[in-house]
Amino acid sequence: xxxxxxxxxxxxxxxxxxxxxxxxxxxxxxxxxxxxxxxxxxxxxxxxxxxxxxxxxxxxxxxxxxxxxxxxxxxxxxxxxxxxxxxxxxxxxxxxxxxxxxxxxxxxxxxxxxxxxxxxxxxxxxxxxxxxxxxxxxxxxxxxxxxxxxxxxxxxxxxxxxxxxxxxxxxxxxxxxxxxxxxxxxxxxxxxxxxxxxxxxxxxxxxxxxxxxxxxxxxxxxxxxxxxxxxxxxxxxxxxxxxxxxxxxxxxxxxxxxxxxxxxxxxxxxxxxxxxxxxxxxxxxxxxxxxxxxxxxxxxxxxxxxxxxxxxxxxxxxxxxxxxxxxxxxxxxxxxxxxxxxxxxxxxxxxxxxxxxxxxxxxxxxxxxxx
Numbered sequence: 153x154x155x156x157x158x159x160x161x162x163x164x165x166x167x168x169x170x171x172x173x174x175x176x177x178x179x180x181x182x183x184x185x186x187x188x189x190x191x192x193x194x195x196x197x198x199x200x201x202x203x204x205x206x207x208x209x210x211x212x213x214x215x216x217x218x219x220x221x222x223x224x225x226x227x228x229x230x231x232x233x234x235x236x237x238x239x240x241x242x243x244x245x246x247x248x249x250x251x252x253x254x255x256x257x258x259x260x261x262x263x264x265x266x267x268x269x270x271x272x273x274x275x276x277x278x279x280x281x282x283x284x285x286x287x288x289x290x291x292x293x294x295x296x297x298x299x300x301x302x303x304x305x306x307x308x309x310x311x312x313x314x315x316x317x318x319x320x321x322x323x324x325x326x327x328x329x330x331x332x333x334x335x336x337x338x339x340x341x342x343x344x345x346x347x348x349x350x351x352x353x354x355x356x357x358x359x360x361x362x363x364x365x366x367x368x369x370x371x372x373x374x375x376x377x378x379x380x381x382x383x384x385x386x387x388x389x390x391x392x393x394x395x396x397x398x399x400x401x402x403x404x405x406x407x408x409x410x411x412x413x414x415x416x417x418x419x420x421x422x423x424x425x426x427x428x429x430x431x432x433x434x435x436x437x438x439x440x441x442x443x444x445x446x447x448x449x450x451x452x453x454x455x456x457x458x459x460x461x462x463x464x465x466x467x468x469x470x471x472x473x474x475x476x477x478x479x480x481x482x483x484x485x486x487x488x489x490x491x492x493x494x495x496x497x498x499x500x501x502x503x504x505x506x507x508x509x510x511x512x513x514x515x516x517x518x519x520x521x522x523x
Contacts, residue, residue: 169253170246177242178235185234189227252281256288268296301463316349356484358414362491367408374412374442374516375400375435381416382433389424389431394448396420396431403435405442405516411492412516416444418485419512423448427509441498442516450509458502458510462490489514 167175214222252274262270271292274285323342327333382398389396405412416433423431427448434445486502489512493500498516505511 170243170250173246173249174239174242177245178238181234181238181242182231185231189231192223252285256281256285259288263292268292268299304463313349313352316345316352319345320349352484358488362411362488362495367411367492367495369406369408371404372407372409372412374403374405374416374444377409377413378416378420378433378435378444381413381420384417385420385424388421392424394424394427394429394431396424396433399432399434401434401436403437403442403444405437405496405518407496407516408492411495415489415492415514416446418489419444419446419514422485423510423512426450437518440518442518444514444516445511447505447511448509449505449507452508453504453510455504458504461502461510462486462500 255274256272259270259272271289272285273289274282276282320342323338323345327335327338378400379398382396386396420431420433423446427450429449432445432447434443434447436443436445490500493514493516496516498514501513501515503511503513
């Protein structure tokens with residue numbers, strides 16, 4: 153057996169599963185027939201005397217040889233009929249049983265050729281084959297969604313990295329061709345663009361590390377992490393004209409301290425940049441979970457769009473700076489939050505407020521079992 157470069161395995165030809173099942177049915181039927189004949193001989197014919205016996209009326213009673221001559225030809229014929237019916241019936245029943253498997257195999261073959269949209273969608277009542285088909289369809293749905301996210305991620309990442317490189321190239325060209333260029337302003341703009349590109353790369357690396365599950369767990373007080381994150385973002389909130397209210401209760405969870413700080417920081421920063429007037433940050437605990445809630449008023453958001461907010465590079469606005477001058481980020485903040493929460497075995501829930509704005513609720517287990 154060899155494996156060619158394409159990955160498929162070359163196998164020698166053999167009997168199909170349908171033939172194997174049909175032969176198995178026929179063999180069982182023949183074995184059952186032979187067993188019945190053996191029982192007939194052992195428990196009936198062997199007690200018949202071998203001598204010819206006469207009766208009182210002058211006739212004779214058949215002996216064992218007579219009964220064997222009368223019994224064996226029909227018995228052999230019955231065995232032949234059993235073999236034929238076993239093969240025919242087995243072939244028919246095997247075809248009916250294996251029909252769902254052939255349907256699954258056909259769809260799997262389409263998927264192997266690159267058609268990730270192929271689905272089995274097998275009807276009928278539940279059985280092992282239909283359960284397998286449903287699991288296959290669910291798996292392909294997740295794979296297709298993941299593949300689409302990866303394609304969008306690659307396209308957006310290339311765009312996000314190409315744009316600052318193009319800007320830096322244009323600025324360098326302007327500086328080299330125009331001797332009257334203000335070099336101080338030019339260098340300042342180059343530093344800004346370079347910082348944006350560096351931030352994008354660092355965020356991509358962090359997202360990759362989190363999604364690979366490379367985190368270090370320890371006992372962390374989420375309230376202290378949230379307090380530090382809020383203090384760090386106070387200047388940004390003041391520039392945006394936003395007041396941050398913090399109601400922090402001691403909440404000890406099992407997690408990676410720097411990563412938990414990034415979760416809180418990203419959520420609060422996102423609320424400051426896209427919120428209005430106030431941002432509320434709360435921590436609390438339950439017997440099994442620690443809770444972090446970040447809430448801010450803002451624009452009314454369609455609830456159906458909430459699941460897409462954690463996709464990489466999705467930003468509410470495409471401009472690099474708001475009117476306040478606060479950087480809007482590269483669109484990886486909520487993606488990192490979602491991946492980090494999942495790596496901790498927790499959940500992230502985004503809900504739209506009726507009057508506008510978003511409530512982000514993070515639920516982290518007190519003792520985390522890595523997924």
